[in-house]
Amino acid sequence: MGFVDRSRENLLSKMATGNGHGENSPYFDGWKAYENDPFDASENPRGVIQMGLAENQLCFDLIQDWIKKNPKASICTPDGVDAFRDRAIFQDYHGLAEFRNAVAKFMAKVRGNRVRFDPDRIVMSGGATGAHETIAFCLANPGEAFLVPTPYYPGFDRDLRWRTGVQLLPVVCESFNNFKVTRKALEAAYERAQEAKIRVKGLLITNPSNPLGTILDRETLRSIVSFINEKNIHLVCDEIYAATVFSEPGFVSVSEIMEEEITCNRDLIHIVYSLSKDMGFPGFRVGIIYSYNDAVVNCSRKMSSFGLVSSQTQHLIASMLSDDEFVDRFIAESAKRLGKRHEVFTQGLDQVGIGYLKSNAGLFLWMDLHHLLKEKTFEAEMELWRVIINEVKLNVSPGSSFHCSEPGWFRVCFANMDDSTMELALTRIITFALQSKELRIQRKRQCWASNRPRLSFSKRRMDDIMMTQSLLSPHSPIPQSPLVRART
Amino acid sequence: MAIEIEQQPSAVGLSKVAASETHGEDSPYFAGWKAYDEDPYDEHSNPSGVVQMGLAENQVSFDLLEDYLEKNSEASSWGSKEEVSSFRENALFQDYHGLQSFRKAMASFMEKIRGGRAKFDPERVVLTAGATAANELLTFILADPGDALLVPTPYYPGFDRDLRWRTGVKIVPIHCDSSNDFQITPKALEAAYNAAEAKNIKVRGVLITNPSNPLGATIQRAVLEEILDFVTRKNIHLVSDEIYSGSVFSSSEFISIAEVLAAQNYKKAERVHIVYSLSKDLGLPGFRVGTIYSYNDKVVTTARRMSSFTLISSQTQHLLAAMLSDKKFTENYIKTNRERLRKRYEMIIEGLRSAGIECLKGNAGLFCWMNLSPLLEKATREGELALWNSILHEVKLNISPGSSCHCSEPGWFRVCFANMSEQTLEVALKRIHNFMEQQRELKEMMIT
Numbered sequence: 001m002g003f004v005d006r007s008r009e010n011l012l013s014k015m016a017t018g019n020g021h022g023e024n025s026p027y028f029d030g031w032k033a034y035e036n037d038p039f040d041a042s043e044n045p046r047g048v049i050q051m052g053l054a055e056n057q058l059c060f061d062l063i064q065d066w067i068k069k070n071p072k073a074s075i076c077t078p079d080g081v082d083a084f085r086d087r088a089i090f091q092d093y094h095g096l097a098e099f100r101n102a103v104a105k106f107m108a109k110v111r112g113n114r115v116r117f118d119p120d121r122i123v124m125s126g127g128a129t130g131a132h133e134t135i136a137f138c139l140a141n142p143g144e145a146f147l148v149p150t151p152y153y154p155g156f157d158r159d160l161r162w163r164t165g166v167q168l169l170p171v172v173c174e175s176f177n178n179f180k181v182t183r184k185a186l187e188a189a190y191e192r193a194q195e196a197k198i199r200v201k202g203l204l205i206t207n208p209s210n211p212l213g214t215i216l217d218r219e220t221l222r223s224i225v226s227f228i229n230e231k232n233i234h235l236v237c238d239e240i241y242a243a244t245v246f247s248e249p250g251f252v253s254v255s256e257i258m259e260e261e262i263t264c265n266r267d268l269i270h271i272v273y274s275l276s277k278d279m280g281f282p283g284f285r286v287g288i289i290y291s292y293n294d295a296v297v298n299c300s301r302k303m304s305s306f307g308l309v310s311s312q313t314q315h316l317i318a319s320m321l322s323d324d325e326f327v328d329r330f331i332a333e334s335a336k337r338l339g340k341r342h343e344v345f346t347q348g349l350d351q352v353g354i355g356y357l358k359s360n361a362g363l364f365l366w367m368d369l370h371h372l373l374k375e376k377t378f379e380a381e382m383e384l385w386r387v388i389i390n391e392v393k394l395n396v397s398p399g400s401s402f403h404c405s406e407p408g409w410f411r412v413c414f415a416n417m418d419d420s421t422m423e424l425a426l427t428r429i430i431t432f433a434l435q436s437k438e439l440r441i442q443r444k445r446q447c448w449a450s451n452r453p454r455l456s457f458s459k460r461r462m463d464d465i466m467m468t469q470s471l472l473s474p475h476s477p478i479p480q481s482p483l484v485r486a487r488t
Numbered sequence: 489m490a491i492e493i494e495q496q497p498s499a500v501g502l503s504k505v506a507a508s509e510t511h512g513e514d515s516p517y518f519a520g521w522k523a524y525d526e527d528p529y530d531e532h533s534n535p536s537g538v539v540q541m542g543l544a545e546n547q548v549s550f551d552l553l554e555d556y557l558e559k560n561s562e563a564s565s566w567g568s569k570e571e572v573s574s575f576r577e578n579a580l581f582q583d584y585h586g587l588q589s590f591r592k593a594m595a596s597f598m599e600k601i602r603g604g605r606a607k608f609d610p611e612r613v614v615l616t617a618g619a620t621a622a623n624e625l626l627t628f629i630l631a632d633p634g635d636a637l638l639v640p641t642p643y644y645p646g647f648d649r650d651l652r653w654r655t656g657v658k659i660v661p662i663h664c665d666s667s668n669d670f671q672i673t674p675k676a677l678e679a680a681y682n683a684a685e686a687k688n689i690k691v692r693g694v695l696i697t698n699p700s701n702p703l704g705a706t707i708q709r710a711v712l713e714e715i716l717d718f719v720t721r722k723n724i725h726l727v728s729d730e731i732y733s734g735s736v737f738s739s740s741e742f743i744s745i746a747e748v749l750a751a752q753n754y755k756k757a758e759r760v761h762i763v764y765s766l767s768k769d770l771g772l773p774g775f776r777v778g779t780i781y782s783y784n785d786k787v788v789t790t791a792r793r794m795s796s797f798t799l800i801s802s803q804t805q806h807l808l809a810a811m812l813s814d815k816k817f818t819e820n821y822i823k824t825n826r827e828r829l830r831k832r833y834e835m836i837i838e839g840l841r842s843a844g845i846e847c848l849k850g851n852a853g854l855f856c857w858m859n860l861s862p863l864l865e866k867a868t869r870e871g872e873l874a875l876w877n878s879i880l881h882e883v884k885l886n887i888s889p890g891s892s893c894h895c896s897e898p899g900w901f902r903v904c905f906a907n908m909s910e911q912t913l914e915v916a917l918k919r920i921h922n923f924m925e926q927q928r929e930l931k932e933m934m935i936t
Contacts, residue, residue: 283802
């Protein structure tokens with residue numbers, strides 16, 4: 001049943017025919033490569049390993065165990081079916097009180113109970129995706145802008161702009177100071193907007209940061225809050241990775257800044273949250289808007305009609321997150337496992353001198369491969385990225401898709417796979433790094449020598465390789481690797 | 489105009505969308521709900537409370553659903569008590585294509601409702617969190633801000649918000665009246681289109697609800713064909729909200745636009761889009777299950793991308809995929825649900841008739857369209873609202889005034905009958921009976 005469009009493009013809205021959906025970004029090209037050749041330990045061991053998806057898969061055993069022990073939490077089980085009827089009719093956009101209470105409690109626990117959240121300020125949305133769009137609809141008119149520190153999550157381009165007509169203007173952050181969000185950078189971004197006669201309505205920060213994996217220190221947060229107060233613009237804090245902080249320094253939420261004596265107009269502060277990363281439930285679409293502004297709470301609640309959380313899911317989450325003992329254990333164990341993953345991964349990178357931003361949160365690492373670029377351009381970054389996907393067989397995300405101002409950075413996710421897959425991914429990276437080192441050395445030699453290049457190994461190089469052999473799996477995914485040849 | 493927050497003299501404003509009243513909650517449609525919330529009827533604890541007859545919910549067939557769940561808990565949850573193996577996969581699934589098993593089940597369910605007279609391709613099923621989201625999403629795709637959709641009156645009050653609030657799109661009414669049982673005529677279609685043109689408003693489509701809310705009646709085949717002709721001539725879209733398709737009392741009386749297209753070999757299909765949901769037919773409004781079925785590839789692709797803002801919980805998709813692929817269950821459910829709704833309908837019509845009230849001849853839905861125009865002091869909107877107020881506060885029934893549905897003739901009311909037990913319906917009918925008795929006595933007194 002195929003229906004020919006016959007160029008009826010003019011029959012659809014501008015919004016529908018434009019590129020606002022954002023899927024033409026390279027961020028998604030890697031996914032396509034992965035989908036065409038997905039890694040599977042038994043079926044397709046030479047396939048592309050997905051490292052472009054920021055998912056948290058490390059603690060499902062804990063959750064599955066809880067589900068088994070709590071059949072009442074599901075309205076499909078004989079134990080839980082009594083609640084079916086009431087839940088099935090419940091479509092009140094306030095959401096189940098038990099759900100809001102449980103989420104408020106969870107959010108507090110994640111912040112070490114240093115703050116309290118009011119369940120009546122909790123508004124549902126279709127995931128954080130829905131939350132961001134709704135907030136933009138509430139706070140800004142078409143043509144107005146939000147400032148966003150770079151690098152930032154590519155999805156924002158769609159979520160905040162597509163259907164709202166709102167613009168995103170970058171606050172450029174740079175590697176020389178570890179991509180800190182400085183007052184200077186904020187002022188510069190604001191200035192540029194003024195010059196372009198664009199009205200800035202707010203600043204959007206993600207803390208912990210995607211893709212950096214770092215947290216904002218208290219001083220920076222205070223400075224940000226002070227900035228938005230001065231300019232009288234909103235502050236939207238996406239704290240979706242709050243529970244992924246795995247080592248010191250501890251997470252400081254904007255809600256904690258609100259508790260301090262700081263003179264801040266509370267009506268400007270809004271938090272976006274979700275269970276997709278902290279709990280690993282992206283499929284359940286549990287997005288939350290938490291605003292200190294009553295009018296925004298009311299408005300976003302009305303808008304939540306367009307993206308309510310399924311009452312079946314509210315029921316499950318209410319039950320799970322009110323289990324204090326489970327939640328405390330989960331938060332601690334999840335952070336521990338993420339920390340371990342991060343440690344194994346970074347130690348591997350350390351061995352071959354691959355740089356990365358020091359981080360203590362998130363489901364990914366911000367890797368520095370600029371020394372592997374042919375030249376310091378984004379074209380070279382794309383070229384390197386294509387090599388990584390097609391030859392190293394890893395889908396990582398190029399920094400340019402995050403609007404990073406400097407080429408050569410890549411976000412690499414490490415929490416969406418099991419231990420052995422991670423080891424394999426690490427091996428591929430290490431192998432590639434060593435190969436690239438070789439090639440670079442060769443290229444340098446080419447400049448000096450007039451002879452044709454030959455691959456040769458110094459004694460020191462052989463030592464490095466032999467050491468790395470122990471890290472390589474016997475079934476190296478790169479048969480042409482000189483390291484394999486070196487063995488025989 | 490930005491919202492001024494009193495306690496903060498220099499407060500930064502919110503958006504125009506936030507400040508507007510297009511969310512529609514100030515309509516009497518919702519005011520009645522508030523009265524109900526403050527004094528809700530309960531058979532034992534509050535027998536003199538307000539009976540909610542303004543909520544189009546289907547509560548007559550829950551036992552069938554509960555029965556299914558009790559017998560199939562493994563299939564519908566994540567596995568047996570001993571082994572919850574599929575949880576992880578389900579919890580991670582956020583692909584906006586939706587679970588294939590669920591889309592297949594939805595397509596098949598939609599086919600069954602239409603007695604197999606239309607075929608639905610699972611690849612054209614786009615999932616949204618409720619029909620509320622589906623209607624808004626389609627509007628974003630089919631129209632630009634400032635453009636209009638033509639909608640026959642009377643219509644579901646929620647459209648004012650769903651089609652207009654965040655989209656900036658306008659609704660231009662296609663006026664229908666009781667002279668021909670509120671059917672949509674080519675004359676009315678043309679008149680609406682011309683009215684829009686006269687104001688320099690670009691019309692992008694027609695949105696019909698079939699079966700109709702609030703009329704509780706299906707649209708006839710000939711009328712559907714006329715509408716399809718009209719949109720083709722004007723080169724605009726047709727959205728058919730078929731959310732009540734499974735609530736038609738007799739299967740053969742519902743003609744879906746899908747059938748009309750099939751009969752014409754899908755010649756004009758790429759301008760047609762169907763909205764569906766499980767909120768009414770299955771009585772699951774809390775689960776937020778809506779779909780868009782479009783015959784236009786570009787619309788399907790774009791709608792799917794936009795559905796990212798409003799995906800259906802994978803947990804719910806999983807449950808319903810199991811339930812709706814159970815042929816025996818769905819066939820029995822559809823048949824039984826129809827029967828029970830028909831019985832309810834007959835009960836309320838009979839009850840109203842014996843009280844001296846006539847309704848529009850209906851054959852579907854969870855409500856009837858009641859004519860109280862003889863009771864109006866003034867045949868105006870104000871007169872209607874005055875009557876509505878006394879019914880709400882004196883008779884203690886929340887029913888929906890026709891004006892909140894943009895009906896051009898005052899005196900009509902939508903009365904829901906499927907969101908309560910039979911006993912409660914009897915209580916409501918008794919109150920109406922008494923009220924009508926009183927009205928007659930009053931009239932007699934005034935004459936003598």
